[in-house]
Amino acid sequence: MSQGDAVIQMPSDDTRRAAFALEQDAPPKGRGGITRLTVDVPAAHHSSDTPKPARWRTPEFLLYYVVFAFAVPWMIYVPVSLSSESHSNYNLYRHRLAPGWLFGRQVDNSDAQYRSFRSGLSALGALIAMFFALRYVYLRPILRVSRPSDNLHRLPFYLAFSLLMLAVLHGTSALKVLLILTANYALARASAGKAWAVAATWIVNGAVLFANERYSGYTFGSVHPALGSLDSWRGVYPRWHVSFNITMLRLVSFNVDYHWACRRNGSLDSGAELSDKQRTTTFHPVEVYTYRNYLVYTLYAPLYIAGPIMTFNDFMWQLARPRAIAARNTVGYAGRFLATLLTMEFILHFMYVVAIKDAHAWSGTSPAELSMIGFWNLIIVWLKLLLPWRFFRLWALMDGIDPPENMVRCMANNYSTLGFWRSWHRSYNLWVVRYIYIPLGGTKHLAVSSLLVFTFVALWHDLSFRLLAWGWLVTLFILPEITARKLLPPSKFGGHVWYRHVCAAGAVVNVLMMMAANLVGFAVGTDGMRYMAHEIAGSWGGLRFLFTACACLYVGVQVMFEYREEELRRGINRRC
Numbered sequence: 001m002s003q004g005d006a007v008i009q010m011p012s013d014d015t016r017r018a019a020f021a022l023e024q025d026a027p028p029k030g031r032g033g034i035t036r037l038t039v040d041v042p043a044a045h046h047s048s049d050t051p052k053p054a055r056w057r058t059p060e061f062l063l064y065y066v067v068f069a070f071a072v073p074w075m076i077y078v079p080v081s082l083s084s085e086s087h088s089n090y091n092l093y094r095h096r097l098a099p100g101w102l103f104g105r106q107v108d109n110s111d112a113q114y115r116s117f118r119s120g121l122s123a124l125g126a127l128i129a130m131f132f133a134l135r136y137v138y139l140r141p142i143l144r145v146s147r148p149s150d151n152l153h154r155l156p157f158y159l160a161f162s163l164l165m166l167a168v169l170h171g172t173s174a175l176k177v178l179l180i181l182t183a184n185y186a187l188a189r190a191s192a193g194k195a196w197a198v199a200a201t202w203i204v205n206g207a208v209l210f211a212n213e214r215y216s217g218y219t220f221g222s223v224h225p226a227l228g229s230l231d232s233w234r235g236v237y238p239r240w241h242v243s244f245n246i247t248m249l250r251l252v253s254f255n256v257d258y259h260w261a262c263r264r265n266g267s268l269d270s271g272a273e274l275s276d277k278q279r280t281t282t283f284h285p286v287e288v289y290t291y292r293n294y295l296v297y298t299l300y301a302p303l304y305i306a307g308p309i310m311t312f313n314d315f316m317w318q319l320a321r322p323r324a325i326a327a328r329n330t331v332g333y334a335g336r337f338l339a340t341l342l343t344m345e346f347i348l349h350f351m352y353v354v355a356i357k358d359a360h361a362w363s364g365t366s367p368a369e370l371s372m373i374g375f376w377n378l379i380i381v382w383l384k385l386l387l388p389w390r391f392f393r394l395w396a397l398m399d400g401i402d403p404p405e406n407m408v409r410c411m412a413n414n415y416s417t418l419g420f421w422r423s424w425h426r427s428y429n430l431w432v433v434r435y436i437y438i439p440l441g442g443t444k445h446l447a448v449s450s451l452l453v454f455t456f457v458a459l460w461h462d463l464s465f466r467l468l469a470w471g472w473l474v475t476l477f478i479l480p481e482i483t484a485r486k487l488l489p490p491s492k493f494g495g496h497v498w499y500r501h502v503c504a505a506g507a508v509v510n511v512l513m514m515m516a517a518n519l520v521g522f523a524v525g526t527d528g529m530r531y532m533a534h535e536i537a538g539s540w541g542g543l544r545f546l547f548t549a550c551a552c553l554y555v556g557v558q559v560m561f562e563y564r565e566e567e568l569r570r571g572i573n574r575r576c
Helices: 002-008 013-021 059-082 090-096 112-119 121-145 152-170 173-191 197-214 225-232 244-262 276-281 291-299 312-320 327-350 353-359 367-398 417-423 426-437 442-461 465-487 499-522 525-537 540-569
Strands: none
Touching (some): 059 353, 059 540, 112 121, 112 367, 121 152, 121 367, 152 312, 173 244, 173 291, 197 244, 244 291, 244 426, 244 442, 276 312, 291 312, 353 367, 367 499, 367 525, 417 426, 417 465, 442 465, 499 525, 499 540, 525 540
């Protein structure tokens, strides 16, 4: 059963090196620093790690600055003007707006996912305050006696608080969550070290994820009428099954890490300080994979609701060998979160593009205006995901746990399809690489591996055709970049004058394809994308706009290239 062995066995060193194209963590930046904010991956246009002379003051870039001076303000002006009360389409979507708090403006609070986070910020703040207050009460008598070198003494507190939070969030449905978790742990204990362990983990957890969606989280009354009264205590977040896909990733991580530890597949503990990547690949003694540690990991309060995702190995190493996180870095990260939150608020108060999109209130708009509706919807999607991820990561950092940063580049600062997926939902990308992509063979079976990966990613997000179409489009759109890299490798052609410009032209195509795929998956869907494509390509005016947009994107890509060169000049090896 060779194909099954490819999934069950821990990948060899050769397979790991072959998967370098999708994963490579940055080296630690020194003691006390937050090291998860950087990504170290090869860029399409680089021929070596040696930075080239700066082009910022060349005539070529002076021309680019002129383009930026006109294009960027116009990109802001268009959605603001479409959101004016005097616009002819305003009455078509005004019912989707809500009273705002900035300059007497209405706010576009129509996105349900962000509205839930926005309205719950005060409650989440109170939850964090309670977490640290109770942690202080628990730790005070322990720290009076001694100063432990590890944080394993926190495990009982984490478990108690997480179970309490679970009951408040989901009510009696917390019992359903605990039942699934217990069954998965029983599967892990029964199968660890056996050839069928990984396959059984995937089948069982995939079936549970499907059943959760199919039966809307189940009801006690459907099991037996006598249990129907339990359905009345639903908690403050009764739809536990909606966010269970995050928990499912942790269940798979524990089972597979435990299985590989039993087989002693992975890195041996040297006793020295471990890097980010080593904490993931270095297995623990099998005695560490206990039911208590498993529950603490899967239900860890700061990361339970939305992530970021950590592997079980990484989580336990951070407790066993805590790394100092400088307070100034945590404060700086909090400042970045607040700045991002205010940016989102300004956009939602002045650009009602989500409401326009949901109401299909785009009749009479030009191709340029229609494209800006799509573009700013994607920016809002990026921000609405970035904010919760940074909020919960900040909570973990305050607790001394350093999970991966999910967004390591602004959405508008990407030209590589592969680089974009490395820097979007980074912790999930690392999870997919470790538990799916590498075991499937990585670059040895690139097309098949990519198709299976993005099919899983789409179905994991939502069991819908729209997300499935998104996953298949992403797979299709990755292939041209991979082909171009093989035909025009930077090691052979990188020194030629024309190479940078050819790469920029290809990057423009990449950007257009990435925007199309994400508009289908996370914004307007297939019907909306079809309408936009018809409006843009169906007239000379639309084609003229498309040509102008491609020219502006070309300028933007050249600036991105130079920005990454500047990072190399400053010693920052973050090139995705």
